[in-house]
Amino acid sequence: MQAQSNVKFRIGKSTGFQALTVGLAFACVVPLIFILIYIIQAGITKINWHFITNLPKPVGEAGGGVANALLGSMIIIGCASVIAIPFGILCGIYLSENKTSKLAYWSRLCVDILQGVPSIVIGIVAYFWLVKPLGGFSALSGSAALAIMMLPIIIRSTEETLLMLPDSLREAAYALGMPFHRVILKVIIPCGISGILSGVMLSVARIAGETAPLLFTAFGNPYLSGNVLKPMQSLPLLIFNYATSPYNDWHDLAWGASCILLIFVLLLNIFTKLITRKWKVQL
């Protein structure tokens, strides 16, 4: 009797723990769903053609839009991608081709470090490297800061994708007499393009919502601007500035902008997941 009740107690404990685990695991999702629903509810009604094509109105006037932030975000992210994508892919190629060299060890270490650097610190550094020498806040310095944040993700995904390709592929290309750069550019990269692309998309999704590095680089601008050497507004900056302001009109703009940003970032993430699943690439 004693032994039997003991077993029952142990089984009960096991079941109890399982139930607790399941409960806690699904509880994690609750805040995310709350946030999604809240932001979409608060923001979706604000979004219309007027919202996308107009500039923000001064306090006290209803209406207005976020055209400057949308354009600014696109330009800043575009410039960051132009800087980071070739650089990141080339570095990933080096790391996958030279697994054991000393430089590869140090480079890998630095990529690890870069991944952990707080975004605000990157903002400080970009301030001293670009804002001060150029004599003022500029969209370009913001792009540079974001490019630094994109690098580790692109490098890592490129390296890991290329390492997964079988060596026979490379050897077959060399056996045909192809030179090194053509083997890489015409054989290896096309084979791993889905993994590399998903890394690039993931990095874009990551930086699209970054605010901290833009605070003292792109700085923000209430007007429409396409000049990368001048301050520029971006969606996250606009959300931060308007959300912390005391005016309800500005809060409305910030909700609309949050909704656009959130949907963009989530769609990009989900799209990346679908690609990786389709091509059976593990990141």
Add this chain to the structure above:
Amino acid sequence: METTVDNNLITRPENILGRVITSAKIRDAVKGIKRIKRSHRQIKAENVFRKTIILVALATVVLVLGIMLTLILQSVLSVKASGIGYLWGKTWDPVRDIFGAYPFILGTILTSFLALFISIPFSFAVAIFLGEYYPKGWLPNLLKNTVELIAAVPSVIYGFWGLAVLVPIVRSFETKIGVAPVGLGIFTSSLILAIMIIPYAASLGQSMIKMVPANLKEAAYSLGATRWEVIRSVILPYTKSGLFAGILLSLGRALGETMAVTMVIGNTTLIPKSIFAPGNTMASVIANEFTEADHPVYLSALIELGLVLFLVTVVINLIGKRLTKQFTN
């Protein structure tokens, strides 16, 4: 190719007699020269390519060294002015040129560890759920992807949501337990941070738990262990270092998180008296005051904060990465 050309030349009578240069011969010679030229070009391009990728790899090293050097050089002024006492100086008063980082260091430690404390049960539950109980199927897959999406939401949006939703809730909670109902403060930022860092420990822990050898688990089951006993005495001890690495990565995220915290922490330079009081973290002070810093020592003091933050997160992240690598090998 070359030998066949020669054979043709010998067997053809007109070549033996008068060394007539046929059009075929010219064509072959031109082809040969072109081929040599092309392979020269290829070799050159190959070398350029090799050098480029080496340079790029070198550039990442230079980039990180440059970041470190910039931070160190720019904070020299503050180190000279405040010395080592900077770290435990209790007042931060830019007007009187007194810079003590203690309130912010305390604020950072309080928010990060409180957030870690709240998030660990949840992230471990996700890890065990996905790694051990239900590794396959559409529902666990959905859960996994959803948890990963938590990390994708921009931090400024977390901050805005916290400001609009969480702050009033915390405020009414504070009135109930009888502390000053501010709403903004260390506690609120910890809650937001706790949500944000769940995915980091969860996804790492999940992959670690999946790597526990099946024969270890089966041996325990065959001895009559229940599922909970297998988890407690086989899986958790086996994955100890991996789970710890996950906690470190989460902590690294929490320490460096800026925007969400800045928006809900209340931003005061006073030392927080309780976890419900407003405060400031290192990252949020930099975000708030960097563009307002009007004299060099003030700016330099802020950069020194950045340097401290940089060094701490780098060390934590590197330890975490090292542990993960050790575990997977």
